[in-house]
Amino acid sequence: MQFVRNSLLKTSTFSATLSRTFSTAIPEIRIYEVGPRDGLQNESKFVPTEIKTELIHKLANAGIKDIESASFVSPKWVKQMSDGSDVMKSIKRVPGVNYPVLIPNLKGYEAAKACNIEEIAIFPAGSEGFSQKNLNCSVEEGLKRFKLVADQAVKDGFRVRGYVSCVVGCPYDGPISPKTIAKITEDLFAMGCYEVSLGDTIGVGTAGSVRKLMREVLSVTTPDKIALHFHDTYGQGLSNLLAGLEFGIRTVDSSISGLGGCPYARGASGNLATEDLVYFLYGLGVNTNVDLVKLIEAGRYISNFLAKPTESRVNRAIGDRIKNHEDIVKIAACSP
Numbered sequence: 001m002q003f004v005r006n007s008l009l010k011t012s013t014f015s016a017t018l019s020r021t022f023s024t025a026i027p028e029i030r031i032y033e034v035g036p037r038d039g040l041q042n043e044s045k046f047v048p049t050e051i052k053t054e055l056i057h058k059l060a061n062a063g064i065k066d067i068e069s070a071s072f073v074s075p076k077w078v079k080q081m082s083d084g085s086d087v088m089k090s091i092k093r094v095p096g097v098n099y100p101v102l103i104p105n106l107k108g109y110e111a112a113k114a115c116n117i118e119e120i121a122i123f124p125a126g127s128e129g130f131s132q133k134n135l136n137c138s139v140e141e142g143l144k145r146f147k148l149v150a151d152q153a154v155k156d157g158f159r160v161r162g163y164v165s166c167v168v169g170c171p172y173d174g175p176i177s178p179k180t181i182a183k184i185t186e187d188l189f190a191m192g193c194y195e196v197s198l199g200d201t202i203g204v205g206t207a208g209s210v211r212k213l214m215r216e217v218l219s220v221t222t223p224d225k226i227a228l229h230f231h232d233t234y235g236q237g238l239s240n241l242l243a244g245l246e247f248g249i250r251t252v253d254s255s256i257s258g259l260g261g262c263p264y265a266r267g268a269s270g271n272l273a274t275e276d277l278v279y280f281l282y283g284l285g286v287n288t289n290v291d292l293v294k295l296i297e298a299g300r301y302i303s304n305f306l307a308k309p310t311e312s313r314v315n316r317a318i319g320d321r322i323k324n325h326e327d328i329v330k331i332a333a334c335s336p
């Protein structure tokens with residue numbers, strides 16, 4: 001990787017800016033994969049447990065270290081995720097890989113606890129409209145419920161991650177104030193979350209709105225505790241991410257093949273595709289330790305099963321042409 005870093009640092013003003021921002025060495029970025037959960041929850045055709053499990057295995061085999069694998073929400077609300085227990089019990093765990101699950105309430109928490117979990121994620125909304133549609137309660141009531149879950153999980157020794165959804169805009173309430181999001185972020189840290197992921201659930205954010213959000217949120221916490229979760233509805237995922245990286249954010253959520261969307265967020269499309277993210281990071285000389293060829297294969301596996309084209313531009317562009325990971329890295333970095 002050193003030759004990639006060197007050539008980038010010499011030739012690119014863009015990288016020079018990032019290098020200044022990162023001050024010393026270009027750091028690693030933590031990729032938090034949400035495909036098996038956020039990606040699949042929106043699929044209308046039920047995906048069998050063994051396909052979900054195999055996808056998780058392929059992602060781990062590609063080098064992804066954080067894979068959100070299931071949710072324990074009400075099956076009356078999201079039937080696709082109703083086999084969360086079976087998924088968690090079927091995974092052949094790879095040492096060093098984290099398999100968090102999404103939890104809406106104590107009932108879901110108790111079910112997840114029986115499945116050898118280490119980390120849970122709770123997910124209050126940043127807007128009243130979305131909270132009502134997604135959780136059937138107000139933002140305040142949602143925070144109270146999630147506090148009960150977080151208190152118990154912390155007591156039981158699990159890591160707790162927080163999400164805030166609709167951090168830029170809500171499909172029901174319109175634009176959301178960054179101050180509101182900063183306040184909910186603070187609430188989540190007060191509950192014991194080790195990290196808060198800011199979700200642009202309907203993908204309306206731009207580099208400009210992300211900068212405003214970062215300024216506000218980073219007045220209540222530090223960049224190492226924030227993750228960014230962009231849906232790519234308006235094609236702004238990577239530029240939004242770059243805006244976040246400039247503020248020192250080092251954890252990024254993405255979804256294999258660009259799958260995703262929330263059944264309760266009108267107009268939400270898939271997340272930033274993991275293949276596109278990894279290619280982008282290699283282009284910046286940022287080490288991800290992810291094998292892009294294996295990742296592309298994982299994306300094709302799930303797209304083929306769903307019988308739909310991949311949403312990842314990189315997956316589409318590279319396809320079967322290139323079999324060697326280092327060759328893709330060279331293309332990303334424009335090196336001979």
Ligand SMILES: CC(C)(COP(=O)([O-])OP(=O)([O-])OC[C@H]1O[C@@H](n2cnc3c(N)ncnc32)[C@H](O)[C@@H]1OP(=O)([O-])[O-])[C@@H](O)C(=O)NCCC(=O)NCCSC(=O)C[C@@](C)(O)CC(=O)[O-]
Nearest residue numbers: 072073074077104107108123134135136163165199201262
């Ligand atoms: C929160 C509730 C449960 C409230 O839903 P409710 O209907 O108000 O809850 P309830 O307590 O009245 O329960 C209704 C029924 O569901 C059962 N139930 C209740 N809870 C559970 C559970 N955990 N596991 C299994 N069953 C459960 C409960 O037992 C009952 O069954 P019945 O008595 O009628 O037979 C519901 O609204 C819900 O499940 N919402 C989740 C919706 C969801 O999964 N959305 C997608 C994830 S969020 C997202 O994608 C955004 C994010 C995080 O990715 C960030 C971003 O993209 O920006």
